[in-house]
């Protein structure tokens with residue numbers, strides 16, 4: 001499936017240990033931009049509705065739209081913009097919208113009135129970095145009326161036992177990523193391996209999407225440039241698939 005990015009707003013507030021070295025803050029700092037200010041995107045707010053000269057949508061059907069990866073979809077400041085985005089998501093029901101969040105506790109107050117009847121094209125991916133945050137957020141995720149649920153363990157900071165949530169049969173994917181850029185904390189491959197085994201036990205699809213910049217495998221430390229993190233994780237996936 002083709003994937004494209006859509007960031008209808010930008011900026012976020014650190015709210016969790018996983019936010020310490022947030023990549024949004026790191027990248028914005030290079031342009032002296034204050035990531036703590038949440039702004040509506042001028043150029044891409046209506047991206048999924050944009051058409052080419054022939055009148056076709058620029059984003060073709062069946063594309064996965066990675067939505068709000070430089071903010072949090074459920075952040076308070078987006079209150080006045082969010083309904084319009086839900087309308088766009090409903091209009092483009094030929095696309096799949098992947099929405100990550102650390103603010104799943106705000107979900108119920110942020111959904112549209114017709115949520116129960118529609119929005120089969122939305123996947124909510126709850127991001128957690130350690131056992132405590134997984135327990136806080138996934139117990140909420142499991143209780144919510146969401147048709148497609150994923151777990152992002154990103155940045156993974158320790159082994160996380162997801163068993164109580166995997167056994168519900170509600171989680172469609174667990175995706176792991178290490179932390180990137182300067183000051184990145186360790187991602188230990190032993191944790192990744194054990195979580196993969198847990199997913200296998202409950203037959204939940206698993207993905208290791210990036211190693212992080214500070215990767216430990218078999219007791220050895222690797223400093224991996226961000227441009228190579230995805231490739232290295234892809235290679236590691238071949239090993240994991242043979243566990």
Ligand code: SF4
Nearest residue numbers: 012013014019022102
């Ligand atoms: S919630 Fe996500 S985008 Fe927001 S500060 Fe934390 S890591 Fe960054």
